[in-house]
Amino acid sequence: MNLEWKIAYGYVIFGSIMLVIYLFTHNYELSVAAEIVFIPFYFFHSIRLKGIKYTAIFFSVSYSLSFIMEIIGVHTGIPFGKYSYSHILGPEILSVPVAVPFLWSSLLYFSSLATRGRILIPALLLTALDLSFDPRFSMHLWHWAIPGIYFGVPVTNFIGWFITSVLIYSILYFLIKNEDSTDINGLIFYAVLGFFQCVEDVVVGLYLPAIISTIIFASIFISGYLTWYNKNNKTPYSLNFPDNK
Numbered sequence: 713m714n715l716e717w718k719i720a721y722g723y724v725i726f727g728s729i730m731l732v733i734y735l736f737t738h739n740y741e742l743s744v745a746a747e748i749v750f751i752p753f754y755f756f757h758s759i760r761l762k763g764i765k766y767t768a769i770f771f772s773v774s775y776s777l778s779f780i781m782e783i784i785g786v787h788t789g790i791p792f793g794k795y796s797y798s799h800i801l802g803p804e805i806l807s808v809p810v811a812v813p814f815l816w817s818s819l820l821y822f823s824s825l826a827t828r829g830r831i832l833i834p835a836l837l838l839t840a841l842d843l844s845f846d847p848r849f850s851m852h853l854w855h856w857a858i859p860g861i862y863f864g865v866p867v868t869n870f871i872g873w874f875i876t877s878v879l880i881y882s883i884l885y886f887l888i889k890n891e892d893s894t895d896i897n898g899l900i901f902y903a904v905l906g907f908f909q910c911v912e913d914v915v916v917g918l919y920l921p922a923i924i925s926t927i928i929f930a931s932i933f934i935s936g937y938l939t940w941y942n943k944n945n946k947t948p949y950s951l952n953f954p955d956n957k
Contacts, residue, residue, distance in 0.1 A: 716760040717897045723753050724904055731915060747815065754818035761825075761895075769887050771817050774880050778816035781876045782808045792872035794857035801853060820880060822905065825898030827936060830885050835877035837902065840932060842873045844909035844925035847918055863921050896940055903933040 727746040733739075758767040785792040786807045801809035823838040824830070847863035850856060860866025906929035913922035 713897070714760070716757045717895075717901070719753065720757060720897070720901050721904070723749065724908060727908060731912060735915065748811075750818055751811075751814045754814075754821055758821055766888060770821060770884060773883055773887065774817040774820045775813040777880050777883070778820075778876060779805075779808065779813040781872075781879075782812055782816075785872065789857075790872075791868065791875050793860065793866040793868040795854050795869075796857070797854045798852060816876075816880075820877065822898070822902055823877075824881070825895065826902035826932075827899070828939075831878060831881040835874050835881055837932065838877045839870055839874045840925070840928050841906060841909065842870060843928065844906065844913060844921065846870075847921050848909075848913055848916055851916065863918065896937075899933065899936045899940065903929055903936075906932070 726749060730746045755767065755771075758770065762770070781791070783806045784790060786796065789795075797804065797807065797809055797812070801811045803810050819838055819841055820834070823834045823841070826837055827833045843862075846865045846869060850864055856864065856866060856869075858866065860869065862870070906925065910922040910926045910929070913919070913925065
């Protein structure tokens with residue numbers, strides 16, 4: 713296993729340690745440390761795996777476009793719904809924390825590594841992650857003007873995440889050359905990251921969102937693994953019969 717993937721699983725261990733600390737201290741700001749460390753880890757991983765040029769293009773496009781969409785969203789409610797950020801995430805520009813597009817960029821990156829698809833499928837994977845963490849983050853990091861039906865989150869938020877992701881991935885599709893190979897570690901890490909979000913939901917008492925997300929991430933992993941297996945091996949259900957001569 714390459715170093716970038718070893719570091720990736722090391723990050724999950726670090727996040728688990730921060731989660732344990734939160735259980736004993738209930739210091740939410742300290743628990744955000746895992747999200748903060750996620751950003752430099754993302755840059756390290758991308759540069760190691762994809763190179764500096766790829767990382768620069770991917771980050772510049774994803775950061776700038778997600779920032780624009782967040783600014784539009786905060787001030788108009790389109791396309792996510794009307795919301796506002798708390799001050800936990802630090803400095804802001806036009807009411808949007810400068811840290812938020814970093815989160816967008818990193819999650820867009822790791823969602824893209826989990827599939828060969830380049831636009832719709834990774835956009836769905838990213839939206840699936842938001843199904844898990846948005847009800848939890850909405851408790852502290854941002855607040856909805858009108859709480860929605862999905863554990864306080866409006867359905868428009870998930871539509872907005874999908875639309876924004878499709879837009880960003882579509883532009884990246886024309887700027888970054890397609891690659892024919894897929895590393896199974898991308899799918900595994902995505903699933904582990906998703907399941908970790910489910911554990912965090914349980915810790916703060918969001919049991920039903922955790923159950924729903926666990927089912928979603930398990931389904932994504934199983935379908936993704938079978939797709940990867942069938943592309944790299946003989947299908948496990950096929951029978952080979954000798955030719956009759």
